[in-house]
Amino acid sequence: MTFTDRVTGLVRRGRAPRERKAPDTGWREFVTPEGVDLKLRIASYAERCGAFLLDFLILVAGLLALTLVAAIGGGVTRSRLGAEVAFIVWTIGAFALRNFYFMWFELRPGAATPGKRRMGLRVAARDGGRLTADAVLARNAMRELEVFLPLSFLFARGQGIDAILIGLGAIWSGVFILFPLFNRDRLRLGDLAAGTMVVKAPKRVLRPDLSETGAMPGLTFTPAQLDAYGVKELHVLEEVLRKHDRRTVAEVARRIRTKVGWDGPADVSDGAFLAAYYAGLRGRLERRLLFGHRRKDKFDKA
Amino acid sequence: MAEIQLKSNRFREERETDWRRLEVLLGRAERQGIAALRKDEILELPVLYQQALSSLSVARSISLDQALVDYLESLCTRAYFFVYGTRTRIGERVAGFFLREWPMAAQALWRETLVALSIGVIGTVVAFLLVRSDPDWFYGFVQAELANGRDPTATTAFLRETLYPKVSVHEGLSAMSAFLFTHNSQVALFAFALGFALCLPTAALLLYNGCMLGAFLALFASRKLGIEAGGWLMIHGVTELFAITLAGAAGLSLGWSVAFPGERTRVDAAAHAGRRAAMLMAGVVVMLFCAGLLEGFARQLIRADWARYSVAATTGVLWCAYFYWPRRRRT
DSSP: OOHHHHHHHHHHHHHSOOOOOOOOOOEEOOBOTTSOBOOEEEOOHHHHHHHHHHHHHHHHHHHHHHHHHHHHHHHHHOSHHHHHHHHHHHHHHHHHHHHHHHHHHHHSTTOSOHHHHHTTEEEEETTSSOOOHHHHHHHHHTHIIIIIHHHHHHHOOOOTHHHHHHHHHHHHHHHHHHGGGGSTTOOOHHHHHHTEEEEEOOOOOOOOOHHHHHOOTTOOOOHHHHTTOOHHHHHHHHHHHHHOOHHHHHHHHHHHHHHHTOOSOTTSOHHHHHHHHHHHHHHHHHHHHHTTOOOOSTTOOO | OTTSOOHHHHHHHHHHHHHHHHHHHHHHHHHHOGGGSOHHHHHHHHHHHHHHHHHHHHHHHHOOOHHHHHHHHHHHHHHHHHHTSOOOOHHHHHHHIIIIIHHHHHHHTHHHHHHHHHHHHHHHHHHHHHHHHOTTHHHHHSOHHHHTTOSTTSOHHHHHHHHSOOOOSSSSHHHHHHHHHHHHHHHHHHHHHHTTTTTHHHHHHHHHHHHHHHHHHHHHHHTTOHHHHHHHHHHHHHHHHHHHHHHHHHHHHHHHHHHOOTTSOHHHHHHHHHHHHHHHHHHHHHHHHHHHHIIIIIHHHOOOHHHHHHHHHHHHHHHHHHHHSOOOOOO
16 A cells, blocks of 8 residues: 555545434433343433422522521520521521532432422433442532532623623633533533433323223224234324324324225224224234234335 | 233233332332331332333333333333432441541542642742732732731731630620531532632632732731731631642542543543542531631630640641541452
């Protein structure tokens, strides 16, 4: 290989069209020690902002309540000692609220503050191991930088060169707020410094199986009619049935009737028809699944 | 179709009670902590968890009921975090922290501690020399509200007065402690967090802190009150400045690992340094609590210089022995 070859090779490699990355869906592989992938989803920026706002409101409310209690308590006793005790309670209480509110809740088995729980989020160690106290400590100590520093710039006032400095400081600290937008796992600085991430872990209830509740004895479909759709369409149908919006149900039922060339009894209600079709389709697809074939969608031949 | 029951249906019927049982136990444990579970229930949980996991694998391969798979995923995730989550009791945790983790973290960061200390000392010396040569420098280092009248225009008598304040026992001492503790802790946590921005802000904060110290010392030294001011400062200052130095060291280690991650990836290095530094920061808050007590009570109640200096020396020796006494490394 001559020198020019190598150079052109380098240039070409540099110019090679970059592979387009598939858009990130936020799903992450998360394999338990038992070898099962739990498929976690990374919490979105909006969800995390919402959770933080909720927590912030709770904190402010707590601070107000604390102030009221201290003021009333200090006022009622009408003595120096009473006022002093009230002051101590207030200072220590405010300090504890600001620093230990997040830590306390994230160290509990739920690993989520009330705001996070409301949004169905929780904190997890990025390596899949246990969430240790030092990690929780680290991720929350960083809040100083991410929340209170920008806040202090927000409330700072200055003239001339001071104003410029404050403006620059606000921009600089703004970087920390927007940090989660610029990385794959939506980590904030605290997550980075602690090796944690925030994932979706909503509580779900076990809902009734539609194939049991929906089946009607009179309605049967031929195999050809059931082969019109695959797993993807089955899941869409499931969603339609569970939401049970009347207009959607009617529309979907109409389309399926046309597609499969429905010639059975016409007096069946749309809901009953869809439920029966769902039960039939699922039975057919699951039976084929047991024989090792998963029909992805309606375009999947075979 | 309905006359022949689906396999996935039967599968669900057979296992549903176990899933529900797991859900109930988890709900209770998440709301009220592990103490809410009886002994047999605690033993039952991992078994139920493993059953649910295997149900999930089976459901993924035989069932096309999306709601069922979603439910099992959420149930298994909750159970996973509970089964593999933190389990140590709070008492053990606290004991482990004071016996091993805190001093170990301080030992591991000895280089950063030295750097932080020298930055502070440089600030102190420079400010001291500058203010000695020209008292106007004092205003550059110390803000007016912090100086509280203790500036170059003050009389020597007034300065002496501030060193030996007349306070009766009850008057505001504990309130002052509480205020000092919370204020200093917040500043220390801030200094630590700032370290993330590649060390520089933390270094600046340490330098500025040193400068203020130097300026004050220079002011008092110019009135031949240097020894007295040293005692006034050091009685709590040994603990407080040590804590601030450690906080600075924690910040520096974090920033350094982000800037120069070495063999690890940047993210891993940050996580490793962050966790270790966080342990140290928890200790710093404890130290600042002690410093607040010393500043609020001891400084106001102990008025003899020699007593102040001996308290300062004792605290210094105690902290150093606690942190740097060689210990066996447990692996």
